[in-house]
Amino acid sequence: MLDHTDLQILEELSKNSRITMKELGEKVHLTSPAASARVAKLEDSGIIEAYTIRINDVRMGFYIHAFITIFTQDTNHRPFLSFTDAQKDFVIQNYKISGDGCYLLECKFQSNETMNTFLEALNQYANYKLSIVINKNT
Numbered sequence: 568m569l570d571h572t573d574l575q576i577l578e579e580l581s582k583n584s585r586i587t588m589k590e591l592g593e594k595v596h597l598t599s600p601a602a603s604a605r606v607a608k609l610e611d612s613g614i615i616e617a618y619t620i621r622i623n624d625v626r627m628g629f630y631i632h633a634f635i636t637i638f639t640q641d642t643n644h645r646p647f648l649s650f651t652d653a654q655k656d657f658v659i660q661n662y663k664i665s666g667d668g669c670y671l672l673e674c675k676f677q678s679n680e681t682m683n684t685f686l687e688a689l690n691q692y693a694n695y696k697l698s699i700v701i702n703k704n705t
Contacts, residue, residue: 569614572597576605577614584618629675631682632700636668639693644669647692657685668696 569577575595579586586594592602609615624632639647651661651672660673670693676682689695 573605573609573614576602576609580606580615580618624675628677630678631676632703633672633674633676633682634698634700635672635674635686635689636696636698637670637672637689637693638695639669650689650692654685657681669693 588599588603592599662671
């Protein structure tokens with residue numbers, strides 16, 4: 568069970584995973600060895616799975632952010648999944664969903680032409696509904 572201090576640690580690490588244990592300890596009112604021990608416990612228990620960076624896709628040249636609802640035509644999804652696995656440059660996440668559709672792809676594209684090429688290839692494996700992100704509220 569997580570206590571208030573653990574939740575504070577997770578919040579601080581979510582803001583800046585590169586924070587030093589000394590700085591983290593100061594923010595959550597612990598010594599740096601105590602903060603380090605708490606973080607190790609959160610890692611060992613699987614609550615903290617990984618540390619990562621956030622990349623600005625627009626500055627990397629990916630100007631289109633899209634969600635694509637996938638409607639598979641066959642019960643064998645392996646060809647579709649193989650296709651999406653090979654499209655790592657464009658597919659950010661691939662979620663298996665219930666409700667409207669079978670999968671939800673979160674994708675990024677450099678241009679409408681790149682997106683169109685991707686969608687034409689996707690059409691060999693599934694039907695889809697495209698939604699383009701206009702703005703991300705943070």
